[in-house]
Each structure stands twice: as C-alpha cells, then as structure tokens.
Amino acid sequence: MRLSQYFMPTRKETPAEAQVVSHRLMLRAGMIHQASAGIYNWLPLGLRVMKKIEEIVRQEQVLAGAQEILMPTIQSADLWRESGRYDEYGAEMLRIKDRHQRDMLYGPTNEEQITDIFRHSIKSYRDLPKNLFQIQWKFRDEIRPRFGVMRGREFLMKDNYSFDIDEVAGRHSYNAMFVAYLRTFARLGLKAIPMAADAGPIGGDLSHEFIVLAETGESEVHCHKDFLDFDGLAEPADYAANLQPIVDHWTSLYAATDDKHDPDACPLNEDELLSGRGIEVGHIFFFGTKYSESMGAYVQDPEGNQVPVQMGSYGIGVSRLVGAVIEASHDQAGIIWPEAVAPFKLGILNLRVEDQATTAAAEDFYKKARAAGLEVLFDDRPERAGAKFAEMDLIGLPWQVAIGPRGIKAGTIEIKNRATGQREEVSAEAALDLLTA
Numbered sequence: 001m002r003l004s005q006y007f008m009p010t011r012k013e014t015p016a017e018a019q020v021v022s023h024r025l026m027l028r029a030g031m032i033h034q035a036s037a038g039i040y041n042w043l044p045l046g047l048r049v050m051k052k053i054e055e056i057v058r059q060e061q062v063l064a065g066a067q068e069i070l071m072p073t074i075q076s077a078d079l080w081r082e083s084g085r086y087d088e089y090g091a092e093m094l095r096i097k098d099r100h101q102r103d104m105l106y107g108p109t110n111e112e113q114i115t116d117i118f119r120h121s122i123k124s125y126r127d128l129p130k131n132l133f134q135i136q137w138k139f140r141d142e143i144r145p146r147f148g149v150m151r152g153r154e155f156l157m158k159d160n161y162s163f164d165i166d167e168v169a170g171r172h173s174y175n176a177m178f179v180a181y182l183r184t185f186a187r188l189g190l191k192a193i194p195m196a197a198d199a200g201p202i203g204g205d206l207s208h209e210f211i212v213l214a215e216t217g218e219s220e221v222h223c224h225k226d227f228l229d230f231d232g233l234a235e236p237a238d239y240a241a242n243l244q245p246i247v248d249h250w251t252s253l254y255a256a257t258d259d260k261h262d263p264d265a266c267p268l269n270e271d272e273l274l275s276g277r278g279i280e281v282g283h284i285f286f287f288g289t290k291y292s293e294s295m296g297a298y299v300q301d302p303e304g305n306q307v308p309v310q311m312g313s314y315g316i317g318v319s320r321l322v323g324a325v326i327e328a329s330h331d332q333a334g335i336i337w338p339e340a341v342a343p344f345k346l347g348i349l350n351l352r353v354e355d356q357a358t359t360a361a362a363e364d365f366y367k368k369a370r371a372a373g374l375e376v377l378f379d380d381r382p383e384r385a386g387a388k389f390a391e392m393d394l395i396g397l398p399w400q401v402a403i404g405p406r407g408i409k410a411g412t413i414e415i416k417n418r419a420t421g422q423r424e425e426v427s428a429e430a431a432l433d434l435l436t437a
C-alpha cells in the first residue's frame with residue numbers, strides 16, 4: 001500500500017480528550033475516529049489490526065472444537081423475559097421499540113439467544129457436546145465509557161457457549177476454553193493471567209478473568225510474580241486430553257482481583273507478591289443449568305431422562321484487545337506492534353522522493369517486497385525524512401526500511417527493528433532475506 005494513497009489521518013498533537021496512552025496513540029495514528037461517546041469508527045489501519053486479532057481468536061476457537069455462527073445484534077425482549085434478565089439487566093441495556101411497538105434490544109451478550117437456538121435444535125445427549133462461537137458487536141450503555149475502545153459502549157466481542165450433558169463434560173468444555181484463552185493471548189504477544197472471578201450478572205459459580213498487566217488497567221490485581229515466567233503457548237492444543245492438570249498448574253499460584261484479594265489472608269510474602277493494575281481481556285463462566293432450566297433447554301440423557309443441558313459462556317474483548325496490546329507495547333515515540341497483529345509487517349521510507357536514483361531503488365524494493373508476499377506500507381510522499389521517521393515510529397510497524405541517496409551510493413539501505421531500535425546498513429537483497437526468513 002502506498003502511503004500517498006492510504007487513508008491514515010495521523011495527528012501530531014496529543015489529543016486532549018484521551019486519558020490513556022492506547023487511546024492517544026490510536027487517535028494519533030489515525031486508527032479510529034470517535035462517532036459518539038463510547039462508539040468508534042474503525043479506519044483502515046485500526047481495522048487491519050482488529051481483523052488480525054479476530055483471526056487469531058477464531059483460529060484458536062476452531063482448534064478447540066468450537067464452530068462459528070453469527071447471531072443478530074438486535075434481539076427480542078421476550079427471550080430475556082424468559083430468563084428473567086430483561087428487568088434485571090438495568091440501564092446498561094439499550095432498549096428499542098420497532099414500528100409495531102414490540103420491545104427489542106441491542107444485545108449486550110447472547111446467552112438467551114443461543115439457548116433459544118439450542119432448544120429448537122438439539123434434543124439428545126447424542127448430539128453433545130457442542131460449542132458455538134461468534135464474533136459480533138455488542139452494546140452496553142456503560143455509565144462511563146472511557147479509555148477509547150477499551151471501555152466502549154459498542155464493542156466487538158468473541159462470545160461462545162458450550163453445551164454438555166453433565167457437569168463433568170461441562171467442566172472439560174470450560175477447561176478447553178481456559179487453555180484456548182491462554183494460547184490466544186500468548187499468540188497476541190500478551191501475558192494474560194487467569195484470576196478467579198465473580199460470575200456477576202451472567203450467573204454461575206466457576207469463573208476466571210484473564211488479565212493483562214498494564215499501568216492503566218481498570219482493575220487492581222494481585223498475583224504471584226512467577227506468573228511472569230509462565231508461557232501460554234507452551235500449552236499443547238490437545239483438546240481430547242485431560243486438561244485439568246494444565247488448569248491446575250495455571251491456578252496453583254495466587255492471583256486475585258481487588259474485590260477477591262484480602263491482604264491479611266494472602267499467602268504470598270512481600271517479594272513474591274506483584275500488585276498492580278490490569279486490563280480484563282477475557283472472561284469465562286460455567287453456569288450449569290441457569291439458562292437451560294429457565295428457558296426449557298432439555299435433552300434426553302442415555303437413561304431416557306429429560307435433563308437441562310449444562311452450559312458455559314466465554315468472552316474475549318476483541319476491540320478492547322487492540323487497546324490492550326498498545327498499553328502493553330509502546331514507547332515515547334509510539335506503538336510497537338507485535339508481529340502477529342501488526343497492520344503491516346514493514347514500512348518502506350523513500351527519504352528523497354525528488355532524487356531519481358533513490359526513488360527507483362525504493363520503487364524496486366517495494367515491488368520485490370510485495371512479490372515476496374510481505375504486507376508493506378510504502379511512504380512515497382514528498383515529505384521531510386524526519387517527519388517520515390516520526391510517523392513510522394508512531395504507527396509502530398515491526399520493521400522499517402529507509403532508502404536514501406547516501407545509502408544508494410554505498411549500495412545499501414537501512415533496516416530498523418522498531419522494538420529493539422537496532423539499525424543495520426545492508427544490501428536490498430539481504431534486507432529481503434531477513435524479512436522473509
């Protein structure tokens with residue numbers, strides 16, 4: 001993509017409305033544009049990142065045996081009356097009337113909708129287990145939308161729902177999502193720590209939040225510092241195996257959000273305890289028969305009895321993750337994208353557009369990089385070199401290749417790694433080899 005043609009409305013000044021670094025950088029990098037309080041337009045650069053995150057989330061869901069569906073954003077209030085949550089949910093639910101004065105709502109979550117699909121489709125234990133996921137917009141009329149996409153009113157969530165014949169099988173589905181979440185967040189370059197959590201309005205008694213440590217997190221968290229050495233990607237994706245040992249390993253160390261943390265009862269001594277702030281990027285619940293009983297989702301068990309199906313639900317804040325990744329990975333100059341979610345792998349800077357030899361070399365490198373299958377953003381604009389470097393640092397692509405008259409004479413270009421800041425003068429061929437390795 002040529003930057004001269006790309007829609008990337010960057011800003012030099014620090015936006016006054018943004019309190020946290022990820023919000024500031026997303027606005028400055030031209031990734032998002034606010035539509036109204038807590039509601040955002042996603043511009044090309046931001047959307048590319050969100051799509052990458054979405055794809056990693058999707059791959060790990062599929063690997064864990066979940067099947068993708070898509071439910072509507074607008075739901076009927078009647079379903080929520082059945083579960084009793086229509087009144088319970090309160091002001092966070094955006095309530096709508098259609099032209100026939102029927103009560104509708106913009107879904108804040110989908111337990112009722114999915115239970116309705118299930119009860120019409122599945123009648124026997126032979127069709128279990130099932131795990132269905134979607135990646136769909138949610139609306140919650142948050143009292144204080146803030147921090148940009150991290151606490152929006154409209155936000156993109158991966159939500160899924162497991163259905164099992166009994167508690168033992170349900171627990172396995174829960175564990176499978178636990179492992180899938182460890183792997184997902186690790187692939188996104190994040191260290192996410194599972195913490196025992198209150199189930200809240202979703203209901204149920206088994207629940208974990210996945211928390212990324214970051215100074216600007218909304219939750220205060222306390223955990224064993226050895227969590228920093230845990231690696232989610234080290235966990236095998238063998239979902240047929242007994243997963244309890246993995247879950248036990250990850251829950252063997254102390255970790256608690258502030259509302260569950262009691263300093264007097266905390267088993268850790270001072271040099272083991274890590275206290276800080278965190279961002280909730282995922283939340284999993286096993287709630288058994290809460291919705292299946294109230295909404296009549298019964299299946300026949302092997303003995304011929306009608307039993308309510310055992311359910312769990314699992315959420316990942318896909319749009320929030322775009323902000324969370326930035327909170328976890330940036331410096332004074334801007335964003336530092338982990339390769340897995342970077343909008344482009346590489347930026348090419350033509351440092352002197354008016355110099356023919358430089359432009360020829362830059363165009364040639366752009367052509368070869370694209371032919372090699374690299375995702376590349378080519379700054380071909382007639383701007384000052386300094387401004388180009390600053391903008392590349394701001395948008396945080398993992399690699400920068402700078403091509404200018406001085407290097408052309410020596411037969412070299414400069415390649416820089418954004419994360420380490422390391423620069424090297426190499427031949428164009430060597431740079432391409434490095435980038436395609």
Ligand SMILES: Nc1ncnc2c1ncn2[C@@H]1O[C@H](COP(=O)(O)OP(=O)(O)O)[C@@H](O)[C@H]1O
Pocket residue numbers: 109140142149150151152153154155157200280281282283315316317318319320
């Ligand atoms: N207002 C929001 N803006 C962006 N992401 C959100 C918001 N609310 C929830 N999420 C994301 O969706 C995931 C699942 O939501 P859930 O646990 O049901 O919400 P909450 O913890 O806010 O009650 C959360 O872990 C979080 O990553």
Ligand SMILES: [Mg+2]
Pocket residue numbers: 209280282283
């Ligand atoms: Mg939650």
